[in-house]
Amino acid sequence: MTEEKDKDITEILPIPPKPIEMEKRIVPEHPYCTNWPTNPRPESLKQREQRQGYTQAKLEEIRGGQ
Numbered sequence: 667m668t669e670e671k672d673k674d675i676t677e678i679l680p681i682p683p684k685p686i687e688m689e690k691r692i693v694p695e696h697p698y699c700t701n702w703p704t705n706p707r708p709e710s711l712k713q714r715e716q717r718q719g720y721t722q723a724k725l726e727e728i729r730g731g732q
């Protein structure tokens with residue numbers, strides 16, 4: 667019976683994000699930051715919508731300027 671409960675719970679829970687891999691680096695512009703991510707963070711839906719909106723606006727600007 668507990669196996670059935672566990673199966674149901676795993677189907678409901680979201681998949682956890684991958685951990686961010688870090689590397690130690692010294693960057694003169696940021697002297698207090700020593701850990702830097704090595705793998706890029708996934709783009710959020712809001713960021714994707716903003717980028718698409720910006721791209722669309724630039725395309726319209728270019729087309730209108732011709």
